[in-house]
Amino acid sequence: MTGLPATWPGRRTASLVYVRDLFRELIGRDMKLRYKRSVAGVAWTLLNPLAELGILFLIFGVVLPLDIPDYPAFLFTGILAYGWFQNSLHFATNAVVGNRELVRQPGFPILILPVVTVSTNLIHFLLALPILFALLFYSRIPITWAVIGLPLIIVLQFLFTLGLAYLVATFHVRFRDTQYLLRVLLQLTFYLTPVFYEPTAIPERYQILYRLNPMVFLVDGYRAVLIRGEFPRPGYTVITTLVAGAVLLAGLHVFRLASQRFVDEL
Amino acid sequence: MTDAIIVQNLSKRFRRYRPDRPWTLQEAVLGGLRRLRPLEEFWGLRDVSFTVPVGHVLGIVGANGSGKSTLLRLIGGVGRPDSGTVKLNGRIGALLDLGAGFHPDLTGRENVFVAGVVAGLTRRDVVERFDSIVAFAELEAFIDDPLRTYSTGMQMRLAFAVAVHVDPEILLIDEVLSVGDLGFQRKCLDRIADFKAHGCSILLVSHEASLVRELADEVLWLNGGRLVLRGKAAVVVDKYVDHVSAGAVQAGEGWNQASPLPAPAPISTGHSSPVPKMIASENRFGSLELEITGVRLVNGEGRPIDEFRSGNPLRVEIDFRAPRRILAPIFQVYIFRDDDMVCCDLNTEGTELKAAQVEGSGRVSLCLERFDLKGGRYYVDVGCYAQNWAYAYDYHSDLYPLPITGEGVETHPDPPHHWEISAGLRARPAVSELQPAGRRRIWRLV
Numbered sequence: 001m002t003g004l005p006a007t008w009p010g011r012r013t014a015s016l017v018y019v020r021d022l023f024r025e026l027i028g029r030d031m032k033l034r035y036k037r038s039v040a041g042v043a044w045t046l047l048n049p050l051a052e053l054g055i056l057f058l059i060f061g062v063v064l065p066l067d068i069p070d071y072p073a074f075l076f077t078g079i080l081a082y083g084w085f086q087n088s089l090h091f092a093t094n095a096v097v098g099n100r101e102l103v104r105q106p107g108f109p110i111l112i113l114p115v116v117t118v119s120t121n122l123i124h125f126l127l128a129l130p131i132l133f134a135l136l137f138y139s140r141i142p143i144t145w146a147v148i149g150l151p152l153i154i155v156l157q158f159l160f161t162l163g164l165a166y167l168v169a170t171f172h173v174r175f176r177d178t179q180y181l182l183r184v185l186l187q188l189t190f191y192l193t194p195v196f197y198e199p200t201a202i203p204e205r206y207q208i209l210y211r212l213n214p215m216v217f218l219v220d221g222y223r224a225v226l227i228r229g230e231f232p233r234p235g236y237t238v239i240t241t242l243v244a245g246a247v248l249l250a251g252l253h254v255f256r257l258a259s260q261r262f263v264d265e266l
Numbered sequence: 267m268t269d270a271i272i273v274q275n276l277s278k279r280f281r282r283y284r285p286d287r288p289w290t291l292q293e294a295v296l297g298g299l300r301r302l303r304p305l306e307e308f309w310g311l312r313d314v315s316f317t318v319p320v321g322h323v324l325g326i327v328g329a330n331g332s333g334k335s336t337l338l339r340l341i342g343g344v345g346r347p348d349s350g351t352v353k354l355n356g357r358i359g360a361l362l363d364l365g366a367g368f369h370p371d372l373t374g375r376e377n378v379f380v381a382g383v384v385a386g387l388t389r390r391d392v393v394e395r396f397d398s399i400v401a402f403a404e405l406e407a408f409i410d411d412p413l414r415t416y417s418t419g420m421q422m423r424l425a426f427a428v429a430v431h432v433d434p435e436i437l438l439i440d441e442v443l444s445v446g447d448l449g450f451q452r453k454c455l456d457r458i459a460d461f462k463a464h465g466c467s468i469l470l471v472s473h474e475a476s477l478v479r480e481l482a483d484e485v486l487w488l489n490g491g492r493l494v495l496r497g498k499a500a501v502v503v504d505k506y507v508d509h510v511s512a513g514a515v516q517a518g519e520g521w522n523q524a525s526p527l528p529a530p531a532p533i534s535t536g537h538s539s540p541v542p543k544m545i546a547s548e549n550r551f552g553s554l555e556l557e558i559t560g561v562r563l564v565n566g567e568g569r570p571i572d573e574f575r576s577g578n579p580l581r582v583e584i585d586f587r588a589p590r591r592i593l594a595p596i597f598q599v600y601i602f603r604d605d606d607m608v609c610c611d612l613n614t615e616g617t618e619l620k621a622a623q624v625e626g627s628g629r630v631s632l633c634l635e636r637f638d639l640k641g642g643r644y645y646v647d648v649g650c651y652a653q654n655w656a657y658a659y660d661y662h663s664d665l666y667p668l669p670i671t672g673e674g675v676e677t678h679p680d681p682p683h684h685w686e687i688s689a690g691l692r693a694r695p696a697v698s699e700l701q702p703a704g705r706r707r708i709w710r711l712v
Contacts, residue, residue, distance in 0.1 A: 021389040025379055105362075105367075105384055107386060264280070
């Protein structure tokens with residue numbers, strides 16, 4: 001027999017190598033499955049946001065012009081960031097419910113499931129980034145040193161989205177119409193996030209409330225480091241980090257508490 | 267010898283919900299939150315304790331819904347018990363849900379990697395074992411086809427092949443040995459024997475009595491979430507098969523209800539009789555609603571015996587104490603040879619106890635007018651069971667040695683005997699008492 005006498009449950013104390021491999025296989029499975037039977041394959045990852053770019057540009061660039069400089073690059077930044085957020089939460093409803101047999105596997109670290117969902121969508125986000133850079137190049141926007149702030153913003157968005165993903169996944173186990181409710185909420189937050197408009201368009205007296213939404217900071221943050229060539233404001237960054245951290249802790253806590261009942265509820 | 271698995275007082279409560287329990291938020295809001303509450307609760311598993319030494323195979327038998335799968339899952343760390351603990355020493359592998367992580371749209375190769383990692387292997391492990399896994403499943407020609415093109419048998423073979431390549435130190439098996447054709451089944455059984463030979467401890471759940479008999483060292487019989495009997499494989503399996511074929515399972519309906527039982531007292535304390543090293547869940551188990559407080563082996567004159575001479579009378583005296591009234595308990599005496607062969611198996615079914623109630627202290631004696639086992643080393647086990655063998659109140663295993671000298675027979679299934687129920691026992695006819703007893707009586711008359 002191989003293996004040292006590990007303490008129970010064996011795999012929770014298992015090596016980082018194991019967790020890495022598990023993570024890799026589950027993400028690989030998700031990626032393969034999403035495009036396995038489609039002709040265009042991973043191209044869908046790019047076609048979707050491009051189509052959205054076309055539609056929004058038609059409306060707010062041509063029909064009702066908002067007069068924002070470098071509008072295609074501006075729009076596409078918002079679309080990619082919000083798309084990652086939206087898709088992560090959408091797929092998070094199925095993170096637990098759709099993996100019944102994994103949840104029932106002895107020693108399987110259930111905590112990893114929402115992480116896999118958010119990471120898979122991060123990969124789609126990263127795959128579409130070259131198009132964004134092409135748009136920046138086309139609009140003759142120079143890449144400045146501020147671009148080193150990009151990973152920080154990505155990490156922040158990852159943590160914030162993960163926190164919500166834990167909540168969504170937990171809730172969907174109990175109430176199977178969470179995904180429909182979520183769709184409505186995501187539509188609402190689409191308008192509460194500056195995807196196609198400038199955050200300054202919101203009236204002054206609502207600004208503080210409005211900016212508490214971390215997505216406002218995040219979308220604007222991408223534009224700051226990529227388009228405007230400046231770092232996000234430190235104070236605002238700290239506040240958003242705190243909010244995202246609190247959401248993540250809350251999500252983790254709720255998920256852990258509820259996960260003991262997952263097996264019985266599935 | 268160290269124990270691979272230590273289970274102590276494990277209990278799991280389940281909730282039964284209304285059939286129209288809302289599964290969506292919309293229904294919950296419209297239908298009122300009342301319906302969210304469970305209708306009733308019942309014990310899926312109640313106070314189960316046992317240990318499995320390293321390298322042993324423990325079989326688990328019982329009817330559907332008796333808690334077998336729940337027990338395996340709790341041991342696997344899936345779900346949380348409502349009370350009790352599980353301790354494991356070693357890397358755990360499970361054949362519970364075969365093919366966890368399998369997806370029909372992925373190829374066999376891709377599925378082996380996902381399932382292997384989900385089952386606890388690293389990618390390197392899977393790469394190393396890949397050829398062996400595919401060869402075991404006999405699917406070399408199809409491994410790069412999508413899983414959906416496989417037959418069910420082929421899928422199960424692949425799943426099983428992955429599962430047996432995890433090299434566990436503790437293996438949980440739930441009803442999965444009926445995979446594939448006979449040749450493949452043989453291969454699986456050989457593999458399991460191989461695991462055992464390498465010191466792997468195995469928990470085996472199966473409905474196939476012969477399989478459990480063949481593979482297990484010891485067997486645990488569960489009913490309604492309670493431990494009925496635990497002991498040598500042959501004994502328990504036979505008893506279980508008898509029980510099932512006698513149709514007694516139906517008679518025991520209502521076992522699942524969470525009955526208002528007192529919590530069992532700690533098994534090692536408050537025990538006055540000079541019983542040698544009684545250890546909970548090792549050589550003693552049961553709910554202890556009725557406690558066996560003393561056991562004596564005496565000769566015809568009532569004197570304790572050190573050595574029994576074949577052909578003489580033998581009495582087994584069982585003292586008991588029942589803090590609360592108990593209806594129709596069954597007392598049982600087993601006599602084993604030291605190689606675990608059952609030589610004699612007698613119980614009080616068919617005596618006046620069948621329709622009696624006991625409360626307080628009392629004594630039940632088995633009087634063998636003449637006992638003719640041939641010389642050797644024997645053990646006496648005594649037990650007391652709830653009505654219809656529903657579960658054990660108290661069972662003492664391997665505690666009372668009985669050396670025998672002289673000539674006699676190998677087994678003595680029905681020696682001349684009678685039961686004496688005496689010394690303070692308040693046995694009353696059941697008909698004047700509780701309703702259920704009355705109903706029983708009427709039923710028996712019809």
